[in-house]
Amino acid sequence: MLDVQNLSMRFGGLLAVDQVSLDVQEHEIVSIIGPNGAGKTTVFNCMSGFYKPTGGKILFEGKEIQGTPDYKISRLGMVRTFQHVRLFNSMTVVENLLVAQHRHLNNNLISGLLKTPNYRTREKKSLDRASYWLERVGLLELANVEAGNLAYGQQRRLEIARCMVTEPKLLMLDEPAAGLNPSETRDLNQLIVSLKEDYNVSVVLIEHDMSLVMDISDRINVINQGRPLASGTPDEIRNNDDVIKAYLGEA
């Protein structure tokens, strides 16, 4: 469903991403790994429309989307989380989820002001969807707490829930396990697998936690200094000499 071909991104003199290709099929978890500064987040930023790549193509469901504005990309069904959690901190947990559903709610102003029955039905639906996902990530009791007051692990889960209420086809997670303790990481592991199994969402995952990556990925892409180093199944990557030298060996 997603096909990235020879993606390049240059910042002035720095070629942060150099000819990276990757593809994601439906019902698949694909990981991107590589040392810090390898250009992983930059790949995400290109895919999600924050940067306009300086070279290469990005195809989503057969359509070229490179350079499409960010807010349009998420409307196509590709949403992302951020390496550093970005919540609407002074809004409550449930409001964070409601913001994300503005499209389902996007009636015109008048029907909202008058609270027409149609508007109410939609509003109720998005509240139901919000409480469903809050329950799913274990935040239902905290629905009316300001998002900025949540613990770090809870904020991470809220960010994923906020993506899921938009009912995406493809989810891009940028280091979702960073800063989590081992038990939280295990929960995250199960959550991501369940997103794929139960909700039929494909996942692109950037992650440093190798056990998590090896455990749940269907395929892995390794990039190093902006260039693709290897790609394949977890087993192939584990036994790839280049990867061991460049990345695993150093850890």
Place this chain on the structure above:
Amino acid sequence: MAAHNLKHALFCAIVTLVIAYPILGFNLVASGTDIILEGAKTRTVILVLLAAVAVFLFQLFRDNVMALLGKAPALNPLANRQPMEQGKRLKLESIVLTLIIVGALFWPFFVSRGAVDLATLVLIYIMLALGLNVVVGLAGLLDLGYVAFYAVGAYTFALLSQYYGFSFWLALPLGALLAALFGLVLGFPVLRLRGDYLAIVTLGFGEIIRILLNNMTSLTGGPNGIGGIPDPTLFGMEFGRRVKEEGNTSFHETLGIAYSSEHKVIFLYLIALVLAVITALVIRRLMRMPVGRAWEALREDEIAARSLGLSRTAVKLSAFTIGAFFAGFAGTVFASKQGFISPESFVFLESAIILAIVVLGGMGSQIGVILAAIAVTTLPELAREFSEYRMLIFGAAMVLMMVWRPQGLLPMRRTHIELKAQE
């Protein structure tokens, strides 16, 4: 640390001297055709020196003073109040609000004409502040030229009535819509700007509108303004002693009561009250709608908002447009109340006052903003003797607020949303 403090304190004291001495010390005195510069009197010199010493001491012991001030909230009886239970609070709130509105409806019949007039002005400021609250408090866009939209509303009515004989009721929606249109048009160029840059551009826009009004003499009368703006009518009944317009009747004759100039004042007050209540209710509803949440989301984190499919353009423009719409509303009422408007009424100071109301009240909080509007508009009237020092008191109040309660009088409280667990 101490040495640094000393240096800083000295510096502040010197700045005080340098600024205060020429401003307060020198006087321009007219003698015949000449103007002579007169030196400072000893008394002034001593006062300026005392002020410098005060600044020096304050800066030297600033940390201690601020720590004391920081403790002050503990003295505030409301600070540690337990939040009331949700259902009970909502009920109480709606009862109190209804009582206030009913009270406000009947109150003008028992007080002086001056008080009603002032109250009308307060209501106009409430409308303005509620509208600006959308732009600054909710959407987080610092708009320093808000008064421009107020001017557009007022001048729309003034011009339409002067040239085409439009009545208040026709001009009211038109003024608001035209102001909204201006909001939309200004919105476009400033979309990409943030923070200080946005503030500067909007400030410039406000000034441009005022200068245009000042200079398009043939249309707007320039600094002379426009007079003879008609009062609102009630179902074709005029409130003047004699009917001005063909086809209208007069209020006191129709009802068979004696003419009183107070009828008109009270009627205007009631119109302003109704419009202010409508403004508050509409904005309150918008805050709980997707648009309102989108405004806040954009204020909180623009990148995250965009990643979720919110278009920055649409969200910012809607905030600007809706804010401007209510300023236009207020402007029309203002023009009708004054009967005469000139660019004088739409100077930057007005923008600053409205912004101060929003900040003092607590960004995003409607009740806070309404209370602050009442305080900021009525206090200077009550303390007439101090009117020379009005801006000084204003500034001091702002500084104290920022130290003591940076979140405003009544910070915004999130709405509680009841969720049912799903099976």
